[in-house]
Amino acid sequence: MEALRGRKYQLIAVAAIAAVVAAGVVGTLADANKLLPERYHQHEKAQQLADLPEADRAAASGTNTDAATFASHLPVVSIDTGGQEIPGELVRDENGKTIEGGDGRAVVTAAPSGEPSITASLVAFDAESQDAVRANRLSDEPEIESSCLLRIRGNSSRAFDKKNYQITFVKSDGTDNDQEFLGMAKSETWTLHGPSLDKTLMRNYLAYGIAGEFMNDYVPDVRYCELFIDGEYQGLYLATETVKVEDGRLDLNPADPKSPTTSYVLGIDLTGSGPLTISDFLRYTLRLSKYMNIEYPNATTLTDEQKAWIEQDVSSFEKALFSYDYDTRDYGYVNYIDVDSFVDSFVWNEFVINDDFAAYSTYLYKDVRGKLTLGPPWDFNNVFDNYRLATPTDKFYLVDRAWYFMLFKDEAFTERVISRYRELRAGALSEEHLNAYIDETTEYLGPVVERNFKVWGYLLDAENVSHAQKVEPDERNPRSFDEAIDQLKSFVTERGAWLDGSIEHLRQYSHESAVKKFNH
Structure with missing residues (x-):
């Protein structure tokens, strides 16, 4: 009986410590948000x-x-x-x-x-x-x-x-x-x-504006x-x-051509390879089907030694992530990346269903003094169910993309995502805030909407525009600006409701095999 009682108190103590740690994670993220400069809307x-x-x-x-x-x-x-x-x-x-x-x-x-x-x-x-x-x-x-x-x-x-x-x-x-x-x-x-496929005229404006309220970079x-x-x-x-280092938008130590180690920016592109394409671990193991290109340093200043170092630096993170030691303090992925940036990027891109995320139009950057960071966010023309093919609101889309396949094997990462989602749903990602943002933007644009469609109104006629300029099937294409706004708001409601009831289900991806043999 004494042994059982001791075990009971041990479990209580462990639970209390876990709660403190979880609260600390949420508190840290919340405190970080308070330091963000005010976003200009x-x-x-x-x-x-x-x-x-x-x-x-x-x-x-x-x-x-x-x-x-x-x-x-x-x-x-x-x-x-x-x-x-x-x-x-x-x-x-x-x-x-x-x-x-x-x-x-x-x-x-x-x-x-x-x-x-x-x-x-x-x-x-x-x-x-x-x-x-x-x-x-x-x-x-x-x-x-x-x-x-x-x-x-x-x-x-x-x-x-x-x-x-x-x-x-x-x-x-x-x-x-x-x-x-x-x-x-x-x-x-x-x-x-120029918003064309997006008949609300505001998906990119909305996405950058909301992301700027909570992303720490x-x-x-x-x-x-x-x-x-x-x-x-x-x-x-x-x-x-645009994503620039030279003008200070990204606060990175400038590249020194005399040194092989350097700050860098990478972009995942659609197709094709060239002299700035790296062969990182995920690329040569075919876990990433697209190409990762060096955006900074640029082609005129990048040295062969720096390219080799960047390739090795990214691969070191990816090898650690896909190793048996991926979740250990000494050898795991946490030693290589800014975890918060991967958490925030997942939450936002999953919420809006950015089907391009971690496939195209995705950036990573690293200051030579710091860790690899996912971002800045880029290109949201196809989000909120504006992708060429329908993106139903009742599923997860990004859990198996690139690095996230392994990140969600780690229970600690999964819990950070769940906590961050819950926190943001009470603020920046609340239905009330998003709908108010949409309404206020609509009011601000006012007669500009009608002027725009005076020229481009024919694009609202899905039956008579080219296949490339509409989504499928035809009934998904709004016939007016008001209908497009209604569709956007419906998505926000439906997606938020499904994620509210399902976000904890991310834990299913953390059920690793006992020997980690089948994790990879």
């Missing part, structure tokens, strides 16, 4: 249509898209190509099929010079950046006036009629011309994302604007920071 902080003087408000309220008389409460960007064709279009054969190169990538058009970009002129109008409250017009004094390199960007989105663009500000001598852009910090390179800043190219209205666009 344009729909909350920027000038509203109602703020404008009466005459400006009237001019900005309609569907007028004529460049000479156009007015908007949003920033306005105008690009002049001088009549040049913007490179980056998909090249197709006589049957309309995309042509692929030897590396498996789709072939795209180049500038007449053979370069991937053309040189164009860009002006941006943002009254708020000039401490003024008025409509933005193309006749105003511009906030920015600069030459830029311009090209079409993206993967599948290159097939859309409404294109995405990359711009790089340059000086007259062709060197970088860092600029503050629409209230965002200085840089030379930006993307202009850098999340790209974004701003809505309206775009003109060669005097023609192009609709609503989202100006987005």
